[in-house]
Amino acid sequence: MGMIEEGLRLGEINGVNIPRRKRSSSVESKPDDDGASISMMEVATIMIAMANANGGYYKRKRKKSSTSKQRKKSSTPKQRKKSPTKKQRRKSRGKEMELGKSPPEMPAAMRDRIVGNGGIEIELVIQKKLEESDVNRNNGRLSLPAKKVRREFVREEEKKILDEEKGKNEKKKKGMEVGIVDDFLRESSMWLKKWKIGSGKDYCLMNNWNCFVEENGLRSGDFVQLWSFRINSSDRLCFAIVKLSHLL
Structure with a gap:
């Protein structure tokens, strides 16, 4: 747990903004702590937000691609005109x-x-x-x-x-x-x-x-x-x- 908390710093993780957690003034910071570590609850919240964001992006992309194919498929028969045969x-x-x-x-x-x-x-x-x-x-x-x-x-x-x-x-x-x-x-x-x-x-x-x-x-x-x-x-x-x- 200490390693996870030590690796997550303030800034952006995969494009998700991580707010700085305010620390109480009554708690004395440790010499090796710069005040930027976050709790496991915040990590879980961020990971869920990232998963939802990525999932929604791919879902929208797949839907748009499917709609484009349907339009192309539906328009193809209307655009094709059979040329008259030699007999005709x-x-x-x-x-x-x-x-x-x-x-x-x-x-x-x-x-x-x-x-x-x-x-x-x-x-x-x-x-x-x-x-x-x-x-x-x-x-x-x-x-x-x-x-x-x-x-x-x-x-x-x-x-x-x-x-x-x-x-x-x-x-x-x-x-x-x-x-x-x-x-x-x-x-x-x-x-x-x-x-x-x-x-x-x-x-x-x-x-x-x-x-x-x-x-x-x-x-x-x-x-x-x-x-x-x-x-x-x-x-x-x-x-x-x-x-x-x-x-x-």
């Missing part, structure tokens, strides 16, 4: 193309070829997704639904020709021959007719359509553009067909 991007792009929003321009090489051959009045007629009925050999035609046609491309005298019946058979129309240009700038011809499909009448490209499908590798689900133009010298109606599926 293709689907979104395909939907935009089917609706015809911001349609691509005609390829420059094709336009130059048409203009070089005297082509004028180049206009986009329709942009559509090919259905199974468009590539089926038994049908042998490309339908141009009236609701999806962007502009009227036939003139009044041509409409009369398309409405004329071939003989007494109402299903057979005369139609008119038109010029065709494909992606490879190959030129051919087809017949444009007007058929009653459902409650309305749609334009159809036929005769040599099956060959065009094979030569250009068209499949159901492909997107195509149909551009109309006329030859300045003869005023002949022609079409350019562009495959767009490579853009998806």
Whole structure:
């Protein structure tokens, strides 16, 4: 006990201020005592205070760290945004193309070829997704639904020709021959007719359509553009067909 009391002097112990104990004037100090020793009761009180102080500090530190982790954990899912997959991007792009929003321009090489051959009045007629009925050999035609046609491309005298019946058979129309240009700038011809499909009448490209499908590798689900133009010298109606599926 004497050693403990001798080792504890007035001042600070681990940051805890130790007050000086007043000694009675009636008690004579010993020669080796400087009046700074404390009792065991005071030592116990100081040690308890130190333990409480240290315990409270670590407890607060752990609580703050736990709260920080919880905030970080709770905020992480809100900050993360999943990027669209390739399939979703293709689907979104395909939907935009089917609706015809911001349609691509005609390829420059094709336009130059048409203009070089005297082509004028180049206009986009329709942009559509090919259905199974468009590539089926038994049908042998490309339908141009009236609701999806962007502009009227036939003139009044041509409409009369398309409405004329071939003989007494109402299903057979005369139609008119038109010029065709494909992606490879190959030129051919087809017949444009007007058929009653459902409650309305749609334009159809036929005769040599099956060959065009094979030569250009068209499949159901492909997107195509149909551009109309006329030859300045003869005023002949022609079409350019562009495959767009490579853009998806």
